[in-house]
Amino acid sequence: MIENREKLINAGIDLDDALERFDYQNDLYEKYLLRFQEDKHMSAVKQGMENLDYDFVLREAHAMKGLTGTLGMQNLYEACSAVVSAVRENHTEELPGLVDDMENQYIRIMSIYKA
Numbered sequence: 001m002i003e004n005r006e007k008l009i010n011a012g013i014d015l016d017d018a019l020e021r022f023d024y025q026n027d028l029y030e031k032y033l034l035r036f037q038e039d040k041h042m043s044a045v046k047q048g049m050e051n052l053d054y055d056f057v058l059r060e061a062h063a064m065k066g067l068t069g070t071l072g073m074q075n076l077y078e079a080c081s082a083v084v085s086a087v088r089e090n091h092t093e094e095l096p097g098l099v100d101d102m103e104n105q106y107i108r109i110m111s112i113y114k115a
Contacts, residue, residue, distance in 0.1 A: 004112075007112055008112055011073075011108050011109050011111055011112045012073060012075035012109060013071070013072050013073055013074070014074045015072060017074075018072025019072075029071075032070075032071060033071060033112075036071060036073075036109070037110065039067065041060045041063050041064035042064065042103060044060040045057055045061050045064070045099060046099065049095065049096070054087050054092055057087055057095070057099075058087040058088065061080050061083040061084050061087070064076075064080045065080035065081055065084055068109075073105075075105045076102070076105040076106055076108075076109055079101045079102040079104075079105045079106075080102055082098045082101070083102055086098055
């Protein structure tokens with residue numbers, strides 16, 4: 001997967017930063033990158049929004065923020081950060097648009113798993 005650097009970079013991954021964080025252990029980074037496709041935080045955020053459960057949205061978006069930051073998914077990380085900030089600052093009226101942006105960045109990342 002890492003051998004296709006351009007695909008990862010085009011999806012919004014800062015590969016150099018991520019590999020540095022993983023001490024240039026490409027196999028370890030790839031292992032966690034592959035696991036990300038099974039992550040359920042995005043669907044949980046959407047479920048929280050449907051239920052207007054902003055504490056749940058905060059918890060799930062915050063968890064996803066940490067994961068995406070570690071994996072170098074910069075655009076998705078920033079989108080998660082915006083959701084977290086909006087909930088913490090009680091700007092819930094902004095959340096639908098911010099969650100849409102988060103989902104768009106998530107879809108962009110998920111494109112790396114397609115053949």
